[in-house]
Amino acid sequence: MIKYIFAVMLAVLSIAAAQAQRMMPQQKGLEVNAGMLSKEISDNYYLNLTLTVNGKNGSYWIWGAEYTHQFSGYREIQIPLETYTGEIGYSLQLLGDARKTFTLNAGLTAVGGYETINRSEVMLYDGSKILDEDNFIYGAGGRLSFETYLSDRFVLLLQGRTKVLWDTDLKQFRTSAGVGLRFNF
16 A cells, blocks of 8 residues: 555656756747837837747747837927838857756847838928838848746747848837747647
8 A cells, every 4th residue: 555655646746846848849939029119118119920940959940020110200290110021040049047947049130121211101291301212121130038938838038139221211220129928839
């Protein structure tokens, strides 16, 4: 009888101590990010949807689509500046604990997309003409992300990002900070 009690106790302890493996190679994740581009959170923001595919040692591939929305002041109106971009890249794990509860990753991406100024309207209300044009843009991006597992499937992300874009009439260097949530499946 004592053998059976010890067997049941060991089985219960092993079940309680078991944890799902995290960051398994070829595991996919869908990530949603939102953040700010400047001090005015409500006016200047970005939204990002990213697919990740884990590689070895906590690193992963990144495929993402992003929408950024900002305003530029002109007299008493705000001119909308919108950018639609796609990015492809790779993120390396820099630091992390053995259970992958907390990780620090750095990523590098290639970026391409389209920017529009004042929704392609050239003339303003007072007869002024916007000289900047809508453009196809391309460049590179970098991101530093702190990631923590909330459960075995959900990951909370805090990110700092920057992009360097060419063929733009707006800022060439664009920084942002945000928060995200990833669901691993």
